[in-house]
Amino acid sequence: MASVSGFSVSGVHAGLKANDALDMAVIFSDRPCVAAGVFTTNLMKAAPVLFDIGQLTSNSDNIRAIVVNTKCANACTGEQGLANARETARLAAKALGIESSQVLVMSTGVIGTHLPMPKIARGIELATATLGQDWDAAARGIMTTDTRPKLASESFDTPNGKVTLTGIAKGAGMIAPNMATLLSAVVTDAVLTAEQAYRLLKQAVEPTFNRIVVDGDMSTNDTLMLLANGASGVSISPNFEAQFAAALLKVCRELAQAIVRDGEGATKFITLHVKGAVDDAAARQIANAIATSPLVKTAFYGGDANWGRIVAAAGRSGVSFDAASVKLRIAKGETLTGDLLLFENEMPTQYSEERATEIVKSSEVYALLDVGQGAGEAIVYTCDLSHDYVSINGSYRS
Amino acid sequence: MASVSGFSVSGVHAGLKANDALDMAVIFSDRPCVAAGVFTTNLMKAAPVLFDIGQLTSNSDNIRAIVVNTKCANACTGEQGLANARETARLAAKALGIESSQVLVMSTGVIGTHLPMPKIARGIELATATLGQDWDAAARGIMTTDTRPKLASESFDTPNGKVTLTGIAKGAGMIAPNMATLLSAVVTDAVLTAEQAYRLLKQAVEPTFNRIVVDGDMSTNDTLMLLANGASGVSISPNFEAQFAAALLKVCRELAQAIVRDGEGATKFITLHVKGAVDDAAARQIANAIATSPLVKTAFYGGDANWGRIVAAAGRSGVSFDAASVKLRIAKGETLTGDLLLFENEMPTQYSEERATEIVKSSEVYALLDVGQGAGEAIVYTCDLSHDYVSINGSYRS
Numbered sequence: 001m002a003s004v005s006g007f008s009v010s011g012v013h014a015g016l017k018a019n020d021a022l023d024m025a026v027i028f029s030d031r032p033c034v035a036a037g038v039f040t041t042n043l044m045k046a047a048p049v050l051f052d053i054g055q056l057t058s059n060s061d062n063i064r065a066i067v068v069n070t071k072c073a074n075a076c077t078g079e080q081g082l083a084n085a086r087e088t089a090r091l092a093a094k095a096l097g098i099e100s101s102q103v104l105v106m107s108t109g110v111i112g113t114h115l116p117m118p119k120i121a122r123g124i125e126l127a128t129a130t131l132g133q134d135w136d137a138a139a140r141g142i143m144t145t146d147t148r149p150k151l152a153s154e155s156f157d158t159p160n161g162k163v164t165l166t167g168i169a170k171g172a173g174m175i176a177p178n179m180a181t182l183l184s185a186v187v188t189d190a191v192l193t194a195e196q197a198y199r200l201l202k203q204a205v206e207p208t209f210n211r212i213v214v215d216g217d218m219s220t221n222d223t224l225m226l227l228a229n230g231a232s233g234v235s236i237s238p239n240f241e242a243q244f245a246a247a248l249l250k251v252c253r254e255l256a257q258a259i260v261r262d263g264e265g266a267t268k269f270i271t272l273h274v275k276g277a278v279d280d281a282a283a284r285q286i287a288n289a290i291a292t293s294p295l296v297k298t299a300f301y302g303g304d305a306n307w308g309r310i311v312a313a314a315g316r317s318g319v320s321f322d323a324a325s326v327k328l329r330i331a332k333g334e335t336l337t338g339d340l341l342l343f344e345n346e347m348p349t350q351y352s353e354e355r356a357t358e359i360v361k362s363s364e365v366y367a368l369l370d371v372g373q374g375a376g377e378a379i380v381y382t383c384d385l386s387h388d389y390v391s392i393n394g395s396y397r398s
Numbered sequence: 399m400a401s402v403s404g405f406s407v408s409g410v411h412a413g414l415k416a417n418d419a420l421d422m423a424v425i426f427s428d429r430p431c432v433a434a435g436v437f438t439t440n441l442m443k444a445a446p447v448l449f450d451i452g453q454l455t456s457n458s459d460n461i462r463a464i465v466v467n468t469k470c471a472n473a474c475t476g477e478q479g480l481a482n483a484r485e486t487a488r489l490a491a492k493a494l495g496i497e498s499s500q501v502l503v504m505s506t507g508v509i510g511t512h513l514p515m516p517k518i519a520r521g522i523e524l525a526t527a528t529l530g531q532d533w534d535a536a537a538r539g540i541m542t543t544d545t546r547p548k549l550a551s552e553s554f555d556t557p558n559g560k561v562t563l564t565g566i567a568k569g570a571g572m573i574a575p576n577m578a579t580l581l582s583a584v585v586t587d588a589v590l591t592a593e594q595a596y597r598l599l600k601q602a603v604e605p606t607f608n609r610i611v612v613d614g615d616m617s618t619n620d621t622l623m624l625l626a627n628g629a630s631g632v633s634i635s636p637n638f639e640a641q642f643a644a645a646l647l648k649v650c651r652e653l654a655q656a657i658v659r660d661g662e663g664a665t666k667f668i669t670l671h672v673k674g675a676v677d678d679a680a681a682r683q684i685a686n687a688i689a690t691s692p693l694v695k696t697a698f699y700g701g702d703a704n705w706g707r708i709v710a711a712a713g714r715s716g717v718s719f720d721a722a723s724v725k726l727r728i729a730k731g732e733t734l735t736g737d738l739l740l741f742e743n744e745m746p747t748q749y750s751e752e753r754a755t756e757i758v759k760s761s762e763v764y765a766l767l768d769v770g771q772g773a774g775e776a777i778v779y780t781c782d783l784s785h786d787y788v789s790i791n792g793s794y795r796s
Contacts, residue, residue, distance in 0.1 A: 348475075
């Protein structure tokens with residue numbers, strides 16, 4: 001991963017997880033950052049989410065660090081949870097020689113248990129003492145049921161210098177659209193205003209993090225944070241905004257897709273493209289109904305081209321369309337190249353079952369559902385529902 | 399099961415299913431029936447649903463028979479599918495010596511394949527030749543992934559004679575509220591008007607079939623039919639309407655709950671009771687979010703009292719409430735007797751983890767979530783999400 005001027009990171013084992021797995025991470029900037037965040041829209045917001053919203057409200061142009069812990073979400077933990085989030089920030093500030101008001105916190109893990117503060121304190125001590133450029137360790141330090149770290153980096157040149165963006169994310173379960181995602185942080189050395197940072201982040205999140213579904217459950221802790229420390233000296237003036245937006249979009253897309261590819265128990269990456277809806281929102285509603293359908297997801301897992309389930313899920317999505325104008329195509333991979341038309345005029349085409357099965361058995365499937373009503377469209381990325389998803393979530397706390 | 403005067407039934411093996419499993423059923427009345435139906439609200443309505451809606455529109459006081467087939471849903475089959483539904487009715491009418499306009503049809507099974515008409519014809523021949531009082535065979539003849547037949551019967555006395563109701567149902571997968579259910583038929587010898595039959599049926603469906611969730615997927619074929627042939631001679635005048643409504647409610651509740659208990663792969667029966675919402679609709683929306691949450695369902699399967707997932711699902715339900723006023727209680731069985739308070743004042747209580755686990759590990763669990771905003775409440779019945787659900791639906795068509 002490309003280093004970003006002025007930022008250092010670390011990932012450590014604080015004893016939250018069994019064995020020696022990394023379970024805490026710190027991101028630190030040598031100078032104040034403009035910070036923007038998007039958060040879960042779940043009403044039951046975790047303490048770190050409430051804490052960070054407060055920090056950004058009063059201090060969005062003077063953030064220096066993010067502390068992340070796994071194994072405990074610090075959600076549904078009331079006043080004690082908020083006190084623990086504050087204490088985490090205070091301990092990190094003390095170790096880093098900065099103010100508590102400059103620290104953001106993120107937590108992920110089991111809901112309804114309190115942070116084990118002695119372990120958190122130990123983790124902060126370790127993590128702040130080992131800050132460097134090991135982005136892989138930082139990405140591993142925020143993993144829960146993820147099987148691999150998720151990182152992405154982009155840079156671009158301007159006449160005023162080079163700008164770099166690097167991000168990390170964790171996902172795996174409790175992934176649904178309508179919000180940020182689980183935990184992700186993207187840092188850049190660009191000079192951004194707070195208004196710009198928030199606007200560009202929102203814009204990048206819409207077609208990326210807000211378009212992924214693992215299981216349709218929305219977390220209490222979803223947080224995506226953008227930190228810009230200005231170390232490159234490059235101001236993102238209107239001239240360079242498009243370049244920055246494109247780079248940010250690319251980083252967000254790569255991280256968001258990595259979350260789906262590594263969804264809990266996932267064996268397939270599925271791109272659901274809905275078009276022909278009356279508007280984009282309607283298309284998205286249809287795509288979400290398909291992406292969260294247990295029957296669609298288990299059919300993909302079984303490599304069964306049981307396409308009727310896709311059409312049936314669209315039909316119960318709550319969006320109105322004319323059954324007679326629906327068409328469904330599937331293809332291998334991430335695009336529609338070499339597609340097979342399965343359904344039109346209210347009935348199956350004379351397609352080859354063998355070829356349909358071959359497509360659905362591949363590790364990447366693209367499905368295009370055209371409901372033929374208008375120009376609205378949406379793409380949602382999702383994965384299948386496997387035995388492993390059930391195993392992982394039947395015994396998550398143990 | 400109690401026989402109902404004037405009705406005869408049968409269940410036969412027409413060769414739709416492998417081995418010798420029963421796969422078709424016929425219900426026949428020796429005289430015209432008043433008929434009322436409730437159907438899926440899925441836009442992709444199957445041919446038999448469209449056909450029956452048409453029959454009831456023109457002929458709701460003159461129905462004589464219902465023909466049911468499994469293995470093929472006759473959904474997403476266009477004009478050919480409608481022609482096959484009509485042909486099924488024609489063949490049954492011919493064999494029974496009645497008119498095509500007096501026959502209703504129901505289908506369940508794979509979406510997007512055409513009815514194998516030679517087998518359907520053979521099944522009708524066999525089923526109409528073996529009509530009798532074997533309700534168990536009829537209930538078995540409509541099963542798909544169900545592991546056991548579902549029957550319920552009630553009767554009550556009036557000064558004018560005795561009234562009997564008997565019903566059968568099938569369920570197992572693609573079960574979600576907002577509609578009738580998969581396939582169910584309730585017959586009675588009461589004398590009902592068409593208006594009465596429809597009104598009483600709608601009323602009985604609301605707290606029963608419309609309150610069950612297996613997987614949140616709504617079928618293309620859901621149909622619940624009430625046939626009243628009047629053979630008892632007992633008119634359901636306003637005096638007896640409450641008695642009839644109570645009996646019908648009991649039959650519907652028993653059948654609906656049986657569907658959840660026998661949900662695909664289900665190992666637990668879960669009653670989700672939400673109260674304190676601003677109105678009943680809001681309570682139901684919260685209950686549905688919990689009932690369809692893969693994380694809640696897998697935690698129940700694993701016997702893990704991971705109650706944070708219940709609260710988190712409520713928080714993303716789209717219903718507004720104050721997190722500070724939420725309380726969650728769980729108990730063994732079908733009532734709140736001996737409950738354990740897990741969460742209030744935004745944090746876990748000092749509950750015994752051992753006792754919580756014991757409750758969640760039992761085969762019937764009652765959960766009461768009080769969101770503390772108003773008088774709205776709803777009860778939804780659901781089941782867990784197991785490895786077997788994934789196995790069954792990963793290879794459903796094979």
